[in-house]
Every structure is written in C-alpha cells, then in structure tokens.
Amino acid sequence: MLIAVILALATGTYGFRVAGVLLRDRLELPEWSRHLLPVAAAALLAALAATAALTEAGGFAGYARPAGVLVGLVLAWRRAPFVLIVVAAAGTTALLRLLGVA
Template structure:
C-alpha cells in the first residue's frame, strides 16, 4: 500500500512539473502575478524551514532547536563557512539539551 502512495505522489509531482513546462507559453499571466511568483516561492521555502525548525509531530519542539537554528542563521548571515554554520547550530542545540533545555 505504501508503494502505491509513493508512486501516486511521484506521478503527481511529475505531472505538475511537466504541466508547468508545457503550459508556460499558453498562459498569459498579468504582470503583477509574474512579479509575485518569486516572492511566493521564497515565502513557501521560509514557511517550510520554520515548520521544520519549530515543530515535530505537530508539537513545539522547545527552545533548543530554534536556538540552534538562530545561531546557524546568524553565522550564515556573517558569511561563515558552511561547516562552521552546521557545527555552530548543532553545537548550540546539543549544548542546550545537555544542560536540560529541551
């Protein structure tokens, strides 16, 4: 049963992407919609990142993980190397959890 669900989702994703390619020339979107499409994509990505950072199984994960994400964001904003960003975020989360902050 699970493989059927995975196959259906894969097929739906493929059809959606193929539809975008095939219908791009046929659709005349208004100028305001063309300007909003990149913003909508960035907003969706930010919402996905916030959901992953703040929740697990539909519940708030506590302050340790969001604090680690915040440290990672600050390091990335300061243009630290990728390895330093990951280690800083993971180290902050692990350190807080070691101190008993969930």
C-alpha cells in the first residue's frame, strides 16, 4: 500500500514536470502568447513566495516569518548579495522567535 502511494505520487509529479517541458515544443502557441509563459511562471513563484511568507496550514503564519521575509525583501531591493538576503531573512525570524515573537 505504502509503495503504491509513493509510486503514484512520484509518477504523477514527474508527469506534471515532464509534460510541460515536452509540450513546449509541440504546443502551437500564437507568437504574442509565448512571452506569457515566463510571466505565468513568475506569477506562480510570486504566489508561492507570498503564501509561504504569510500563511501556514490555511491561516496566518505569525509575525516572525513575514518580518524575516520583509528584511530579505528590503535587502534584495538594495541589491544585497543573495546569500546575505537568505541568511538575514532566516536570522531575523530566528531571533524574533528567540525573543518570544511567534
């Protein structure tokens, strides 16, 4: 049973992954809509980032996490190196939690 669940999940997920890659060449898209593909990916990634920053299990994630992400965003805005952005975001959230902020 367990192995069936894992294989079904793995096969289905790989199917989604490979389908888009292989479809890209066969799909006859009008020229104007082709440039929407990266825009669509950006919308999905932005939605992922926003929901991951703000929500947890369908509710608000608490203040510590969005505060850390906000620090990361400000640093990204100021064109800080990527490593610093990631470390500062995690560090801020960790520090706030250490201080008792949820």
